[in-house]
Amino acid sequence: MTKPRSRRGGGRPTIADVARKAGVGAITVSRALREPGRVSEDLRRQIQAAVDELGYVPDPNARALASARAEVFGVLVPSLTNNVFAEVVRGIYDSLSDSPFRIQIGNTHYSGLEEERLLQVFGSQRPAALIVAGIDQTPGARRLLENAGCPVVQVMETGPDPVDMMVGFSHLDGGRTAAEHLLQAGYRKIGFIGARMDPRSQRRLAGYRAAMEAAGLFDPRLITTTPVPSSVTLGRELFRDALAKMPTLDGVFCNNDDIALGVLFECHRASIDVPKQIGIAGFNDLDMMQVSFPSITSVRTHRYEIGTRAVAMALAAIAGNRPEQRIVDLGFELMRRESTAR
């Protein structure tokens, strides 16, 4: 009577097929695959042979449904093309490539609402862990993270109040360090040029401001920002705006390296000597900063490591030994180069 539906799955082998072939129960196959230690050597070999012969691959959907837990890491980043986040994501992928965990990336487009929506979607899958960029979640997003029922790692930044765990560094300190370096190098009219101005950029700006105020040199007219997404082209344009506004500018701290590169190119074009007339400092230290002419001073951040570390912490939490240090500050490194060597 129980006429089985005609194999909806298109004939791929199931755990029952493997069990039959190996002459064992389905549950034993399941165990052999997930906890090999709990199955005798003999059966394990037999089962492995059957798996290989049939080309069996477990259905992750069925697995997730039965165990109420999907082997998925949910990752939320504001941009896929921004090299900074791409590096973090690469670190995550590399750390997870030999594990059974899959990765699901969500692109929030720097929008809190979008982040909230994606968390809702991700939550419906009962992910094994969540990695989210930034610490400025909306109240709704924060609630979703707190109730996710899985380890959560906030990355890119550190802050006082983690949902669960954190890996990053202080953007405020990074901004201050860059500005202080420009001051030490002898620059005085140091501008800040920033695009996008997401929360991290805001904090770099705050660091710059703190340094300038401490030196008694702060002037709001030194700041040139835009909410427009960052690009090299935009860097050039913003620098021209900044110069028009304040022709006596003798240095710039750029929000990021794209902007810094745009500034450098404009200096070339306008025959402005770097570092003599203008000092330039960037942020993130992309590969090209050390090769450009002149090479550009930048704050090196450890993006790839942020990704690998976040995964390591999440994995530890999943395994039941939550790391003692819930907030990991990976710091940054000021790379002094020709562009500020006055």
Added chain:
Amino acid sequence: MTKPRSRRGGGRPTIADVARKAGVGAITVSRALREPGRVSEDLRRQIQAAVDELGYVPDPNARALASARAEVFGVLVPSLTNNVFAEVVRGIYDSLSDSPFRIQIGNTHYSGLEEERLLQVFGSQRPAALIVAGIDQTPGARRLLENAGCPVVQVMETGPDPVDMMVGFSHLDGGRTAAEHLLQAGYRKIGFIGARMDPRSQRRLAGYRAAMEAAGLFDPRLITTTPVPSSVTLGRELFRDALAKMPTLDGVFCNNDDIALGVLFECHRASIDVPKQIGIAGFNDLDMMQVSFPSITSVRTHRYEIGTRAVAMALAAIAGNRPEQRIVDLGFELMRRESTAR
């Protein structure tokens, strides 16, 4: 007797909860959510109210298991940080953001074996569609694609023998066009500098070679390549190698824009005049090429559109109307700039 397991899912509402609250059958809820047209206006409203009140989000795992089809697009790219692929992925994400489809990205690290392994993993999920970069799959990977039981789109390149559908352009023509442009501009000793040398780079090289041979100017010593991953730093180094090997070089066609930028910086550093002494052409036309000083000639490719187009074709195929044109050539555009304006 049938003591229900104590709600493994951690208490999130199920379709049965919604059905109870709305006073309808579970199947009607399912239908209201997936095919609203088949449920009466009244019930639809009632059900929507219950969904909203309970905060119900369907479990994609259960859905996939029951329907033998996951609402997932599998995407396979060789790199996550290479801007070229990041742009394609961004196009895919943007095109799918309002659909119920999730995206799963695999990073093949330019390895055919890894690609095969990932296809195996992806296949176990019964994805709704697969988008893979490149056309040079291993025989095993090709078989997996052919038996995937879903639309498949190969992207980045066009070729004669699609698994299913294709969106891209001819890298050979692109390479030839760049080389011909350099020749027309009056350069004669035109080098080729390439890193990574994946199949697409190989075809750009072949295009370059064809142009040079047609002009009777080909010389194998003009070619400088390495399997090392591409970077601006590497561009500088390879250019120095190329110059050491052939000091009379008067032009270079670079594999990609990173390399071209490295070449430009080295020219600045060595006081080589661009475009007078050396002409430079890149590939892909990243944003910065138009801003650099001098601006750099490059072959513009339509990465974002490749992503959006691939999704559109896959979506059409899923909906049952497979596009007539199975191979879409999005072409490229030579952007002539200062670096080759002799």
Added chain:
DNA sequence: CAGACAAATGGTAGCGCTACCATGCAGAGC
């Protein structure tokens, strides 16, 4: 050598959803 206990294996009953097949009911056609 009985009893206790651990290790290895299996059976059963779902996980939350949808495919498939009823069922009920209104209107159409004879």
Added chain:
DNA sequence: GCTCTGCATGGTAGCGCTACCATTTGTCTG
């Protein structure tokens, strides 16, 4: 009046897997 059709809705039976408990076997105690 009756059957026939088509539409809206519901019930049942799984999808492929694992949690939970039961069973079997072997090993160790006293």
